[in-house]
Amino acid sequence: MSSYEARFKVWRGDAEGGGLTDFTVEVNDGEVVLDIIHRLQATQAPDLAVRWNCKAGKCGSCSAEINGRPRLMCMTRMSVFDRSETITVTPLRAFPVVRDLVTDVGFNYQKAREVPAFVPPPGLGPGEYRMMQEDVDRSQEFRKCIECFLCQDVCHVVRDHEENKPVYAGPRFLMRVAELDMHPLDAAAETGLDRKRAAQDEHGLGYCNITKCCTEVCPEGIRITDNALIPLKERAVDRKYDPLVWLGSKIRRR
Amino acid sequence: MATGTEPQRDSGGVRAGTRAAITAPHLRTDRWWLAPAVTAAGLFAFVVYSTWRAFADAHYYAAPYVSPFYSPCLAENCRTMRAGPNADLFGGWWGISPAIIILIFPLGFRLTCYYYRKAYYRSFWASPPACAVAEPHRGYTGETRFPLILQNVHRYFFYAAILVAGVLTYDTVLSFRDTHYRWGHMGLGTLVFLVNIVLIWAYTISCHSCRHIVGGKLKHFSRHPVRYRAWQFVGRLNARHMQLAWASLLSVALADFYVYLVASGVFADPRFF
Numbered sequence: 001m002s003s004y005e006a007r008f009k010v011w012r013g014d015a016e017g018g019g020l021t022d023f024t025v026e027v028n029d030g031e032v033v034l035d036i037i038h039r040l041q042a043t044q045a046p047d048l049a050v051r052w053n054c055k056a057g058k059c060g061s062c063s064a065e066i067n068g069r070p071r072l073m074c075m076t077r078m079s080v081f082d083r084s085e086t087i088t089v090t091p092l093r094a095f096p097v098v099r100d101l102v103t104d105v106g107f108n109y110q111k112a113r114e115v116p117a118f119v120p121p122p123g124l125g126p127g128e129y130r131m132m133q134e135d136v137d138r139s140q141e142f143r144k145c146i147e148c149f150l151c152q153d154v155c156h157v158v159r160d161h162e163e164n165k166p167v168y169a170g171p172r173f174l175m176r177v178a179e180l181d182m183h184p185l186d187a188a189a190e191t192g193l194d195r196k197r198a199a200q201d202e203h204g205l206g207y208c209n210i211t212k213c214c215t216e217v218c219p220e221g222i223r224i225t226d227n228a229l230i231p232l233k234e235r236a237v238d239r240k241y242d243p244l245v246w247l248g249s250k251i252r253r254r
Numbered sequence: 255m256a257t258g259t260e261p262q263r264d265s266g267g268v269r270a271g272t273r274a275a276i277t278a279p280h281l282r283t284d285r286w287w288l289a290p291a292v293t294a295a296g297l298f299a300f301v302v303y304s305t306w307r308a309f310a311d312a313h314y315y316a317a318p319y320v321s322p323f324y325s326p327c328l329a330e331n332c333r334t335m336r337a338g339p340n341a342d343l344f345g346g347w348w349g350i351s352p353a354i355i356i357l358i359f360p361l362g363f364r365l366t367c368y369y370y371r372k373a374y375y376r377s378f379w380a381s382p383p384a385c386a387v388a389e390p391h392r393g394y395t396g397e398t399r400f401p402l403i404l405q406n407v408h409r410y411f412f413y414a415a416i417l418v419a420g421v422l423t424y425d426t427v428l429s430f431r432d433t434h435y436r437w438g439h440m441g442l443g444t445l446v447f448l449v450n451i452v453l454i455w456a457y458t459i460s461c462h463s464c465r466h467i468v469g470g471k472l473k474h475f476s477r478h479p480v481r482y483r484a485w486q487f488v489g490r491l492n493a494r495h496m497q498l499a500w501a502s503l504l505s506v507a508l509a510d511f512y513v514y515l516v517a518s519g520v521f522a523d524p525r526f527f
Contacts, residue, residue, distance in 0.1 A: 011276065013274065015272045068282035068387075132474075135474055159388075160266070160382065162267065183473075206396055206398035210372055231466060
């Protein structure tokens with residue numbers, strides 16, 4: 001087992017200000033960035049704030065930006081970096097900082113509340129739901145989401161434009177709208193809720209310019225853009241911009 | 255020790271308000287600029303080449319091959335192509351190159367394509383230039399307003415692209431003739447056309463709008479097994495949409511350039527049989 005001394009720059013501070021602090025720290029074979037942050041806490045910076053939980057890439061807590069790229073610290077192996085490289089770790093840059101590597105991700109919980117929940121089908125009680133596997137495959141891909149909010153962090157619509165936060169749900173929650181709209185038993189339409197139209201009008205789907213950064217950073221490998229956002233855009237086109245589909249649906253309803 | 259300790263209260267984006275006080279627009283250390291630079295160079299090269307060829311109005315037919323830029327040829331000033339894609343819909347008033355009439359459709363298809371949108375938003379408009387690299391624009395409304403809201407017409411260009419691909423398929427069939435229009439022959443140009451039409455169809459069918467139309471719009475795949483299979487097939491192609499977009503862009507330019515070389519007399523088409 002070999003070890004070496006790595007150079008780190010870790011952002012330290014709070015909403016009042018802060019900056020990158022230099023550290024030299026021991027790294028052993030097989031370690032990930034979160035291990036190194038924990039070693040810094042144990043040996044050099046006992047008050048370094050960091051949010052973490054499972055250390056297995058499943059809780060979505062240890063999101064940060066490593067060398068400028070949004071990643072999970074527990075899933076970023078030290079072996080991917082050159083030993084002579086200085087590794088920079090900062091908090092997520094799209095959200096307000098609380099302290100050191102911890103940010104306030106409340107924006108995401110607010111957006112989660114704005115998406116209307118699954119509407120149970122009328123006439124079916126608990127335990128009576130029956131669905132074919134091919135009907136739920138699409139939604140199940142989206143259910144892999146661990147809510148690390150890396151996609152929300154990297155999306156330039158809110159990352160680079162704070163003023164868009166009130167009108168844009170972000171990729172994670174547009175994916176939630178898509179998941180519900182594709183759900184074979186969701187009865188939203190029967191209650192007058194048009195999720196396709198709402199995606200455009202209420203959740204800001206039109207702001208997405210499908211540049212795929214959400215897909216690039218997703219630690220679960222969900223093809224957010226191709227399988228959720230673009231299909232949702234096409235569904236919105238059915239409702240709002242395609243006169244032939246609109247006419248066809250009117251005729252069929254009669 | 256700590257540097258840059260003052261938060262940038264007045265500026266927007268990653269330097270806004272209560273976010274971590276970091277003055278650098280990004281901290282990426284990899285060559286993030288390479289992909290948008292290569293994309294911009296590739297698209298720019300194609301735009302220059304296709305503009306020259308579209309306006310040239312010459313060297314687009316060398317029996318039995320017709321350039322994909324000029325097919326179908328819809329004006330009176332088109333060269334006569336025996337049993338070829340001539341249809342004088344525009345009559346004699348059309349004075350400039352007939353390629354302009356038809357190129358609107360494949361151009362619109364590619365311009366509104368979900369892959370190309372990503373490509374040019376990143377490489378030409380820097381919105382964003384790369385992931386987690388701050389964009390230089392003060393405001394952003396995405397595709398919510400004119401003119402970018404027009405990107406929503408992509409499916410109509412898809413329908414038009416199907417028709418154009420149909421005509422190019424016909425041209426490929428015609429390329430199995432010799433210079434005297436006798437059937438059952440094949441030259442190097444036939445091979446170029448075959449590769450091109452396969453890539454054109456693969457790119458067209460792999461389109462996200464196509465994926466939606468054949469089955470993606472359904473809520474219950476189990477009630478539509480044929481459309482479900484079609485959706486799965488298109489989905490597999492769709493995963494390669496970017497590669498197919500570039501391959502077909504290159505192949506259509508090469509097919510046109512091949513016709514140009516033969517028509518301008520640079521070399522004679524090598525015949526296989």
